[in-house]
Every structure is written in structure tokens, then in C-alpha cells.
Amino acid sequence: MxxxxxxxxxxxxxxxxxxxxxxxxxxxxxxxxxxxxxxxxxxxxxxxxxxxxxxxxxxxxxxxxxxxxxxxxxxxxxxxxxxxxxxxxxxxxxxxxxxxxxxxxxxxxxxxxxxxxxxxxxxxxxxxxxxxxxxxxxxxxxxxxxxxxxxxxxxxxxxxxxxxxxxxxxxxxxxxxxxxxxxxxxxxxxxxxINPTKSENNHMSNNNQGSQNRSVSIGGSVTGSAIQTGDSNTANINYQQVSLPAPESVDIQAEFTALREIIAKLETSDRRKIENAFADAQEEIKKPQPDKDEVGEALNRALKYAKKAEGFASAIEKLQPHLSKTTAWLGDNWHKLLGLVGLTI
Incomplete structure (x- = not known):
């Protein structure tokens, strides 16, 4: 029921x-x-x-x-x-x-x-x-x-x-x-x-005649090392410099899928939160003109939860090449994601 x-x-x-x-x-x-x-x-x-x-x-x-x-x-x-x-x-x-x-x-x-x-x-x-x-x-x-x-x-x-x-x-x-x-x-x-999720309609109407409305008035490069921790693992990460590919050369769907599959193998109590974040990013990527900031925010959220998972440190090497390409596609605003896997540009 x-x-x-x-x-x-x-x-x-x-x-x-x-x-x-x-x-x-x-x-x-x-x-x-x-x-x-x-x-x-x-x-x-x-x-x-x-x-x-x-x-x-x-x-x-x-x-x-x-x-x-x-x-x-x-x-x-x-x-x-x-x-x-x-x-x-x-x-x-x-x-x-x-x-x-x-x-x-x-x-x-x-x-x-x-x-x-x-x-x-x-x-x-x-x-x-x-x-x-x-x-x-x-x-x-x-x-x-x-x-x-x-x-x-x-x-x-x-x-x-x-x-x-x-x-x-x-x-x-x-x-x-x-x-x-x-x-x-x-x-x-x-x-x-199930129908595909509809894109948001921005039509605005202010006609509320005959009833009350329901409102009330009221940069730079980074060098050095970092500590990456999980629930049961700790690893020293030395930041590695990386060159990003041209954004137009990135198959974002392939890179996104790879990131998702790697993180899916981690043991974590935040599994649903991670999947929700990836689902939000996937929904946006499928649009003809995706909002890259929305994708970046969702991916950042997924990685934030994944960092707390057992085994994240050992997955960093696998994540690096795919996150590098994804970051290139996302643009300058999201170069900060590289630091999550020990990379810098």
C-alpha cells in the first residue's frame, strides 16, 4: 500500500x-x-x-x-x-x-x-x-x-x-x-x-485572478601532495601534471560511463546518493545542449561521496584518465575536479 x-x-x-x-x-x-x-x-x-x-x-x-x-x-x-x-x-x-x-x-x-x-x-x-x-x-x-x-x-x-x-x-x-x-x-x-524526463518549461504566467496565490514575501597551478582517506584506507597522493585533450575530441558518454562503472565497484553506504548524482548528470548529458555546470555539479557530488568509500584510493589510477577527459569536456570551471584524483594542469 x-x-x-x-x-x-x-x-x-x-x-x-x-x-x-x-x-x-x-x-x-x-x-x-x-x-x-x-x-x-x-x-x-x-x-x-x-x-x-x-x-x-x-x-x-x-x-x-x-x-x-x-x-x-x-x-x-x-x-x-x-x-x-x-x-x-x-x-x-x-x-x-x-x-x-x-x-x-x-x-x-x-x-x-x-x-x-x-x-x-x-x-x-x-x-x-x-x-x-x-x-x-x-x-x-x-x-x-x-x-x-x-x-x-x-x-x-x-x-x-x-x-x-x-x-x-x-x-x-x-x-x-x-x-x-x-x-x-x-x-x-x-x-x-515511462516517458523521457521533460526539459523544464520556462513559460511564465502571472494571471492569478479570483484566488490567493501560494507565496509569501520575504586559479593558478598546484603542486605538492595530499592525503586521500576513506573509511578504512589511507594513501599518499602526489599531484601529477596532466595535459587535457581538446573538448571536442572527448566522447563524454563513454568517459562518463567508465567513471560510473569504476565507482560502482566501491563498497559504500552512500551507494544511492552516488547513483542519484550520476543519474542527474546522465539526464543532462543526454540533452541536445547539456548544461555543463549541472553535469559538473552532479559529478562533484558523486565523487564527494565516493571519496568516503572503502577502496577509493586504489581506484584513483583507474579514474584519472577518464576524469581528465571529462574535465576537458566540462571546461575551465571544473578543472578543480582533477584534484580529487591527484591531478593538476
Whole structure:
């Protein structure tokens, strides 16, 4: 059975939202589904920051749905002990979902300007939905109904997202492009029906007539040696100077695959974090015009976790030629990755 934990917060000092209506519509959608016995909806309202770890630990949900106010870079608005707004930061949310990544498959942030939190949480959670701008109550509720109509019909998360956006569009609401999804393929998704991850749509709409929106206002060369440590191994690394090939000569897919295969052989408790990072990089590499900084950030994250693994020091020699070529393809901003395997230019 999939558990859906719906967390809602509408602090006293923020505009009033139709959150009860959203919860009611989701529950009604489940009751109309022939698969209703396969899902359980758990609701928690007036959520405070301290409630987050308690509710996730207690309920162990498959899906976490937040409805309320968002504040962009400042985070999501929960409540304090007096019912007033208390923001929870993006970084804190990332750390929270890192702890629950084995249980949670999907996070839906039905709040304004929550795209930043969604992208950050995606480091640990395979499917995350956020909003790229302000979203009105009507659009937010229609998205939820469409999303869960598909989910309760046993569709995969990409289909759920698409149906949510379509539900907004069918009503003639111009906010159909406001929801954004970050998703990677996993074994729990139906392989035959998974669509490629959609690139983010940058369409912006500011028409929120007739309802409240869900926002609140608020260089040089290196020489020498280093110590490379892992859980059970230590090795002295002397930095070696290396010449990088021309970027256009690099088969980035081949080099990336080689790096992934070498690191996959390491014994580590951070295996899923490493795979998530590689999956994010792979998704970007496949695009016609990949964002090299996004690839570099994901690869840096994977290597950061891999460095803590048993046997990393012994894998450095194998990693060096492939990371050299990958770094050449990534460009000057990512020459720093060479230092992770004892190289410099």
C-alpha cells in the first residue's frame, strides 16, 4: 500500500488558502478509484517545523505532499508555536529528505516559487514537483486532482505530472506550465510506460485572478601532495601534471560511463546518493545542449561521496584518465575536479 502524507500549513500572518478544499478533493478522487484499497491518505494540518521529522518517522510515507505558502529562496512557510509563519530553509529540507530517501518516492510541493526546493530535494528523492512561480488556489487544486487521478489509476509519476498540468489547461487556466518536475527512472516505475524526463518549461504566467496565490514575501597551478582517506584506507597522493585533450575530441558518454562503472565497484553506504548524482548528470548529458555546470555539479557530488568509500584510493589510477577527459569536456570551471584524483594542469 502506498501512503500519501499531506502536510498543510496556513500561518495566521499569511493570506488565507483553500487548503481544506485541496485535501477534500484528493480524498474524493481516491474514493472514486477502483484501486482505492491500494492507497492510504494521511493528513496533518497546521504543521510546525518540529513536526516534519516526527510525521515522516511515524507515517513512513511513499509520497509527501505539501500544500501551503512558498517563499522562493527563503524556503517553505510552516507555523511556529503561536501559529505564525516560520520558514524552513531549502538546505534543511534537503537534509531532512536525505534521512528518508529509502521510504519516500515522490515529493509534491504545491506552493508558490518552490522550484528551488524541488531541485535541491531531487538530490535524494527520485521524483519531486515544485512550482516555478506563484500559483493560485484554483490551479493548485486542479493540479492535485489531475495528479492523483492518474496516480490512483496506477500510472507512473511522469504521467501523473502530465495529467496534473493538463487538468489546469483544460480549465483554461494559464498556469498549466507553472508546475515543474525533476524525475529519474527507478525500478518502482513501470518500465513500459515511462516517458523521457521533460526539459523544464520556462513559460511564465502571472494571471492569478479570483484566488490567493501560494507565496509569501520575504586559479593558478598546484603542486605538492595530499592525503586521500576513506573509511578504512589511507594513501599518499602526489599531484601529477596532466595535459587535457581538446573538448571536442572527448566522447563524454563513454568517459562518463567508465567513471560510473569504476565507482560502482566501491563498497559504500552512500551507494544511492552516488547513483542519484550520476543519474542527474546522465539526464543532462543526454540533452541536445547539456548544461555543463549541472553535469559538473552532479559529478562533484558523486565523487564527494565516493571519496568516503572503502577502496577509493586504489581506484584513483583507474579514474584519472577518464576524469581528465571529462574535465576537458566540462571546461575551465571544473578543472578543480582533477584534484580529487591527484591531478593538476
Amino acid at each position: 502506498k501512503k500519501i502524507l499531506i502536510l498543510s500549513a496556513n500561518p495566521k500572518n499569511t493570506s488565507n488558502l483553500r487548503l481544506d478544499e485541496e485535501v477534500r478533493e484528493i480524498k474524493n478522487t481516491l474514493q472514486l478509484s477502483p484501486h482505492r484499497n491500494e492507497f492510504e491518505i494521511i493528513t496533518e494540518s497546521a504543521v510546525q517545523v518540529d513536526d516534519l521529522t516526527r510525521f515522516l518517522s511515524q507515517h513512513q510515507p511513499t509520497i509527501v505532499h505539501f500544500c501551503g505558502h512558498g517563499s522562493g529562496t527563503d524556503g517553505l512557510a510552516l507555523e511556529d508555536n503561536f501559529g505564525h509563519q516560520q520558514l524552513v530553509s531549502t538546505q534543511s529540507l534537503v537534509k531532512l529528505f536525505d534521512l528518508f530517501q529509502e521510504e519516500v518516492e515522490c515529493v509534491l510541493l504545491n506552493a508558490c516559487y518552490s522550484k528551488e526546493q524541488a531541485a535541491a530535494i531531487h538530490q535524494h528523492i527520485d521524483c519531486v514537483v515544485g512550482m516555478n512561480q506563484a500559483i493560485g488556489d484554483r490551479a493548485a487544486i486542479k493540479f492535485s486532482v489531475g495528479f492523483y487521478t492518474a496516480l490512483f489509476s496506477e500510472r507512473n509519476y511522469q504521467d501523473c505530472f502530465d495529467m496534473g498540468c493538463t487538468a489546469i489547461d483544460l480549465q483554461g487556466i494559464p498556469e498549466y506550465a507553472t508546475p515543474q518536475i525533476k524525475i529519474r527512472r527507478r525500478s518502482y516505475q513501470k518500465q513500459q510506460s
